[in-house]
Amino acid sequence: MGGSIFGKAFRITTFGESHGKAVGVVVEGVTPGLPLTEADIQIELDRRKPGQSEVATPRQESDTVHILSGVFEGRATGCPIALVIWNADARPEAYRDLAEVFRPGHADYTYHAKYGIRDHRGSGRASGRETAARVAAGAIAKKVLAPAGVTIRAYTLQVGAIGAERVDLDEVDRNPVRCPDPSAAARMVEAIREARDQKDSLGGIVECRATGVPAGLGEPVFDKLDADLAKAMLSLGAVKGIEFGAGFGAVTMRGSEHNDALTAEGFATNHAGGVLGGISTGAELVFRIAVKPTSSIGREQVTVDLDGRERRIAIGGRHDPCICPRIVPVVEAMAALVLVDHLKRQSALRGGA
Amino acid sequence: MGGSIFGKAFRITTFGESHGKAVGVVVEGVTPGLPLTEADIQIELDRRKPGQSEVATPRQESDTVHILSGVFEGRATGCPIALVIWNADARPEAYRDLAEVFRPGHADYTYHAKYGIRDHRGSGRASGRETAARVAAGAIAKKVLAPAGVTIRAYTLQVGAIGAERVDLDEVDRNPVRCPDPSAAARMVEAIREARDQKDSLGGIVECRATGVPAGLGEPVFDKLDADLAKAMLSLGAVKGIEFGAGFGAVTMRGSEHNDALTAEGFATNHAGGVLGGISTGAELVFRIAVKPTSSIGREQVTVDLDGRERRIAIGGRHDPCICPRIVPVVEAMAALVLVDHLKRQSALRGGA
């Protein structure tokens, strides 16, 4: 218990607050012998780090990762790998005004209710900054998955009411919103700018696809692959929903329409999104998450302080006006962690005899 | 690992196949001294059992629960409570034809891929019948929640394209689809009948609301309350999506619109659905799940057999043409299990000193 451990056969323990000394993670269960360097991890952290474009927060963090243990002469030893990322641009004083007040849409109120004490500096543990640790761990998971032929790609499918009309994965890294449709991407950027100028924020949808996932991953009845992915995604503060394959669209389909026919060449369609009965089918794994509009906005809002008195606040600080672009590498990281965990669980189930 | 254990401080282990000897569950962590009888559990099982209406499967099961341990003189002892429900109307022979073929939309193919062996009798472990064990355990969880003032209610919000237009909880148990809008309920029943007559099936949306949930439940960053609820719901075979509060609707809202203002009287709105930063806010907990159309349909479908040869099958047997009405008590059970688990985890966090 405690809530900062994820996974069973491949397990991570994260720690750290937004404006404390550092964020970090301990990764257990890494296949001994796996080649691993700080650069392998840095490449993923660089995708998540702030300050990369005009549609992201200007906070300046190099997000440099340090491996403290578990790697020897460039290879994982099988012992826990501890990673630390120091908080360089922490400005706790910028949050002093918020110590006494609960920001709407934030975890301020609930942390106070739960713990009776709260680190108010930039959301503390509830900050999106915590996900840097997940991305670092996910980078290791991706390294484990690579030789198994598994590839995971996430991208921004929708921002506000603007949806991508096509998915060209080569386009994703060519625009600041990480949208696979360059035309939609331009309009998304424009919409985010406009919202930011209005001291407001936008929500969106991020889609994730994993190819090369072998059939047979997932452990019914509770630790189903989609159940564990749902938990992984809903554990991200800004995520308010998830759907697999046809998802909520399945509601208005008939069984004869939704069922994916099996043929000698594989599944004819993929309404299931690559999971049946909680186990991977071998088809592409597909899911989408609903990302809420950023809670931190410059507009004046009504709220209460610690004494229950009504207050009006306009949140300064440095925030992303739309979380989608920066959540993309986090979604990939969490998906990778779930997949490696289940790959190793499947090895345990079938092995040992 | 293994996948049949759910929860940490309040923990269940389920077992059983559709056409084996029994399904059952072991419940750990029940508050010692809790008054508990078989009748307390039976009342919930009766809500889930088959054969209750013309829109449900005609399989005849009394689903009588037997307490094997952990209760002494009408009270929980604090030791594990084992519950068994015998399979009375098992007809394994009815499934003999299915031994060699993978039913579309079912877990047949994935169980085969995962385990290399499959109990083909009525879906075996992948059958919805497994959820009887969850409902039995959930009945105990509800008993734990009752004195804490927590009430959980689920209902069918939509069947196919037909949505409830109002929510009157008193109506839910007055119609066979468990819809809180009697007018919509009548049209839903008609639609299900029609689909059944066409040897087809319908999907739907089930909504769940929990009132009385104290603020402070949920353990960031991974074991968030919504994350654990998402896992619980996606662990149900027919569920393909979940959303909390405004859910996917948040995508097109702005931050200024989506943020719930705090007032001296509490939250002014509840777009968050009762969870912020993964911790309960004290407001009503609200989520919706997407239920796919039943996979088992009488229509002829294309599939393959164990040797990869194309086959055509029409599934006989006894199936629900729409799963929504019968999943309602299961959703409540799973929500109750998650809430008790987190109530007890909160006791652990704050206690002991």
Place this chain on the structure above:
Amino acid sequence: MGGSIFGKAFRITTFGESHGKAVGVVVEGVTPGLPLTEADIQIELDRRKPGQSEVATPRQESDTVHILSGVFEGRATGCPIALVIWNADARPEAYRDLAEVFRPGHADYTYHAKYGIRDHRGSGRASGRETAARVAAGAIAKKVLAPAGVTIRAYTLQVGAIGAERVDLDEVDRNPVRCPDPSAAARMVEAIREARDQKDSLGGIVECRATGVPAGLGEPVFDKLDADLAKAMLSLGAVKGIEFGAGFGAVTMRGSEHNDALTAEGFATNHAGGVLGGISTGAELVFRIAVKPTSSIGREQVTVDLDGRERRIAIGGRHDPCICPRIVPVVEAMAALVLVDHLKRQSALRGGA
């Protein structure tokens, strides 16, 4: 939490009280395809069951096991295997006198302190009868280990002050105390008879050896093989100590004496007992446990009742005057469960890539 689950990759959940309806276990993580019948399990239960000799309790239990799930056509399916053993010779009324009084050396007092409620019938959950479930699960573990070439043998090394002077494994099953030295066995039987006639009881030492354990099992730093075995053995109510290899004898050895030299043919000695740094060495795994004299004795003893008033009691009922002979199969079962768990964990660590 809850305490009735053991293992991670191969995991059991037990339930049941001495004089309730049944004891049982759910076993998760069994290799799919493993041949398994009730007879495979019964053979181990028969070794543990009461009433087998004059030095054991006369309670009559057939201890017949029933497989409720997870086995199909004689093979494990990979889904949870539930086993139930009904309590046939339960005589709860025989314990009515004990409802108000705490038996010395028993868990009566501590269960009362922990739970505030107590099933006083024959020790309830604290009864040695609970170990029938462990033996049943251990029988499955032994089946998993057999093809891997692992053999586990436990035996009574000492009863009171009488120690075996040689270890001939063929002798173990030829005498009622399960001693590998027939000459010592005869004296042990005599000593137990004498203690029983004096309404008293005896303690002893049970030794366990596992051969064929591959090098590399155990997960530092906490889930070391010896740490998990120690937990497994101390989880038996009558066990008060454990030692590996030279054990407490190592205290008076020097490093130069205790260190096992490695040679081209393997370890020259085995003072380590087959574990170094918490990982199996490939040498024979050897440990001994201290078994306390049975708490239930016919002699009059001083104690207190629920109100703290002094009382004198002489315990009737049917008890083993020395627990060693009947704990032997339980020790083997627990050792098998730990070894399979670690075999599968090792598969997870090295696999999946």
Place this chain on the structure above:
Amino acid sequence: MGGSIFGKAFRITTFGESHGKAVGVVVEGVTPGLPLTEADIQIELDRRKPGQSEVATPRQESDTVHILSGVFEGRATGCPIALVIWNADARPEAYRDLAEVFRPGHADYTYHAKYGIRDHRGSGRASGRETAARVAAGAIAKKVLAPAGVTIRAYTLQVGAIGAERVDLDEVDRNPVRCPDPSAAARMVEAIREARDQKDSLGGIVECRATGVPAGLGEPVFDKLDADLAKAMLSLGAVKGIEFGAGFGAVTMRGSEHNDALTAEGFATNHAGGVLGGISTGAELVFRIAVKPTSSIGREQVTVDLDGRERRIAIGGRHDPCICPRIVPVVEAMAALVLVDHLKRQSALRGGA
């Protein structure tokens, strides 16, 4: 899985190797609001650190702890507390000669067998240095226990054949062997000196007593208090055995002698060592561990290299000729971690309703 996580309701994840960058720990489940500073932790680390006396290793480590997260304005926030201790006096080059050879009595051979790769620098993860992280976490556990009135004291009871003849806790910190009998202490120091001069090492017995432990801690049937303590102690590399209360002495006692009579004033004796049926009795918790003689000795020993060729080695480096004095604070730390875990588990069991 992975093996570096300990505890459930109060949970630690450790990392780090002897001659890597750092050792550290993440502590979860700390009661929010607990006053905590680095000095609180440092005081315990200083008791364990090397170089304190002539009978300990001369390795120079300040073992300064750094809190990276989970503490805000001098109080625990309820979020994970990460602690790091940098390795200052790491001399990896000193171990270059050992890369190709397995030291007798060490984990070299088993790590190689398990992982196929080994960090040979000063035993890597298998080094006793890893326990600094445990002591740091244990210092927090002690802070949680203090207001509950629980006190834990460990001490050296025996070194080689020299045993303490009386237990005066005030004496423990007045001599370098941490023996509660000053006369025996002097002889122990002499014996250790002599062994060191002979390039050899000594074993010993460490006893631990916890007072103020409330009755009711421990979770049958597997997570018994003594079972979890046994696991905790056997997870220390040098420990080869454990016994509670009368321990192995119970073997030659009769039931009438071993049973502790209950009186209106409490237990008349404490042969049980404070645990009955795996639950604390409220009496003093007492256990002893067998500590093997240090494996690293200067004497020439026979062993093999990676290719199985016989080699002779004399181990240089800086080692404790007897581990007992320095294991004392580690034993206390592990006992504290187990007790807090069970205090919080008990809160969960009884709470939430």
